[in-house]
Amino acid sequence: MQFIQRRTWVRLTGCGAIGALSLIASAQQPETKPAAAAKPAMTVTVAQPQNQQLSQRLSANGTVAAWQEASVGAEIGGLRLTEVRVNVGDQVKAGQVLAVFANESVLAEINQAKAALNEAKAVASEAQANADRARALQPSGVISAQQYNKDVTAEATAKARVESAQANLAATELRLHQTQVRAPDSGVISSRMASVGSVVGLGSELFRLIRANRLEWRADLVSSELFRIQPGQKVRITVANGAEVTGQVRMTAPTVDAQNRTGLVYVDLPGSAQGLLKPGMFVRGEFEFGSSKALLVPQQSLVVRDGFQQLYVVGSDQRVKLLKVTVGRRQGDMIEITSGLPLDANVVVRGAGFLTAGDLVKVVP
Template sequence: MTQPTPLNTEARMRPSPFYVIALALTLPLFMTACGPTELPAVAEASKPALTVSLATPTLQPVSNVISANGSVAAWQEAIIGPEINGLRVEEVLVQVGDRVRKGQPLARFARDTVENDRMLAEAALHEASAAAGEARADGQRARNLEDSGNLSAQRIQQLLTQEQTTQARLETARAQLALQKLRLSQTVLRAPDDGIVAARSATIGSVPAQGNEMFRLIRQGRLEWRAELAAQQLEQIRPGQKAMITSPGGSTWSGVVRLVAPTIDPSSRRGMVYVDIDSAKAGEEGFIPPGAYVSGELMTGIQRAMMVPQSAVVARDGFHLVFVVSKDMQVSALKVSVGRIFGDQQEVLSGLKGAERIVASGGAFLNNGDRVRLASSPANPDQH
């Protein structure tokens, strides 16, 4: 029987072509799934340091204020109307918004009827004056003949009584003439005080009744701001404190607290503060009209507040941050609570002690842990 020919050992160890192809296809997949067992370390590129300037919080005196809202009203109003009945308006001399002086004519009424009544009163006075003169003469004769017995006592008494009666009628006639002169002067409607005409209902040809409003006057042109405050805020307000009011047009007005209401509204639990508005701008552009609802601030005193540059405060993720620079020029973000803005300065209510070195500007480009360098030493970032 023929023996099988033994295969060459080298031929037996040579891989099959199909095995080589399969290995070439699966090796990349294996390396991707398992990952490299050892890769050479690559040095991460150094992030460049941001050049910044530093600032330190400072304590500055600022006004302590209370914000409030309220309406603007006239300090006092004067209602002006006719003092006599039955007169026709003949002329209207002023319009709404006019500034008037005390005693200035506002309107004129037809005076024919009143002038006629004055003439009748004057004639009645002349008549009474003549009758009184005759009665005085009769009374003097009666007194001279009283002791002679030529006149009875009754007649003497009648003459003396007639003298007194005619004298009284003379005084009545004088009063009637004075009344008609007064009515004649009332045919001209005059301003009772300096001020601004706020409303006008007078029309030519109308016959207004006595006391009906024809004009409404803001006395002396003075306006007041009636600020509404909570009970705890009212305790901080005193007469004489300064205020700043902003008009609907954006103009600012100064004022002074005149009065703090002694009571609080039981429904709203708020009280009223009456602030006199500076009337120097009355009639100018930006004038606050009575009835406007405006906002303002009441200055209750001076306090020292911690201030930082406004550019140092960064708003991020709903918080206000400042970046504090350490000795090795590394920054760390610090949350702060901020208050009002004064020019380019921002008030910090809490979060800082006052000795920190903070980034004055450029904080929006920084993150916690970044390194910075000073603007005054660009060659050496770590120098400080």
């Protein structure tokens, strides 16, 4: 009986040891980790490059200015302005009266000049009669040579005084004409300095006039590009509101700025530009040089990585690869790729900004 109990204890002890060893072995085995989930394929759209004819253009910035701006000044001084008939923006015709000076003093001068002329004519008439009589008597010796010379000289002097009085009257009448300030040419008033009641000096500027309503665009171009510009060349100018105006190159400046090495190109603007462009506006334009073939992709597909313009293309394994490309001209929402892109590439368009090289993608229409 004692033997049986001992044998049972040994069996229990052995079972406990085996259990303990199992626990220790279990603790020493590394824990099995679940397998990482595969990154899902991103849905993208693709497009193939398109070969199209694209205009060759050169962009430039410049200022809109008047083709010629005439200064309208006072041709008479010391008189008071009684009327100003135009304002800034008014369309005027050549010879139109813009302002009027008080003319009372000038009218008085005219009356005085007329009286002086009449007096000179009367004196001249008498002198001519005396000279005619002296000429008639001189052959007979009735009149002395001294008296003859005196009468003839008096006649010449009187005639000269008549001419002087006539010139003085003409000058005074011109002053009367100058009391009305007239437009030297047709155009639009760009600025006004005249004000009613002011007394202005001779030569004082009263108005500025854009002659013939003509505007021009003065484009700044670097000297290396000036040789490409030719008179008559078309230029497309973009206004701030998105409207476009087509101009034409008139001339290129004969000199280049020594400081910044740029030259001016003068572009004539059409009359229709009056409502869109104003002198002093700074606008952008493009000089056109015909057209050439270009490889185009949607601008949306272009991404910037590490400071470079790049495109994602989808390979046969449905994974994307990043290509560094060189861009050129733009047309609408398309951009020219000048190098780095195969003609048969499948370029990622929608979703390109969320990809990294090697990503798996799913192409959808």
